[in-house]
Amino acid sequence: MNIQEFRKEIVSIVAELREEYDMADMLDHVDMIADGRSEVIYYSRAWDFVAMVRECDWSLYSDAKQMFQDNMWDHSDIDTMMAQMAYCIWTIALNEYIQK
Numbered sequence: 001m002n003i004q005e006f007r008k009e010i011v012s013i014v015a016e017l018r019e020e021y022d023m024a025d026m027l028d029h030v031d032m033i034a035d036g037r038s039e040v041i042y043y044s045r046a047w048d049f050v051a052m053v054r055e056c057d058w059s060l061y062s063d064a065k066q067m068f069q070d071n072m073w074d075h076s077d078i079d080t081m082m083a084q085m086a087y088c089i090w091t092i093a094l095n096e097y098i099q100k
Helices: 003-021 023-035 044-058 058-071 076-099
Strands: none
Touching: 003 023, 003 044, 003 076, 023 076, 044 058, 044 076, 058 076
């Protein structure tokens, strides 16, 4: 996935959510959507995804890093951390687009 595909995916997901839910319900579904993304589930995809966002959208990466640090998640291994960072990126990107 490249940054353009990622942005298109965000737009598509939010469009689908807007068809079915009001604002509060859309925000409630963000966690479930982010948690089910292949970039969150598979470590190798998480690494690639986080690196891509870090390179292409520093602001989003920085916000995700702050969310990760604020949540004090499990830091036992680097693969888990990358998956958690991918989750943070998806969550922030979806929430920001929903609130536009």
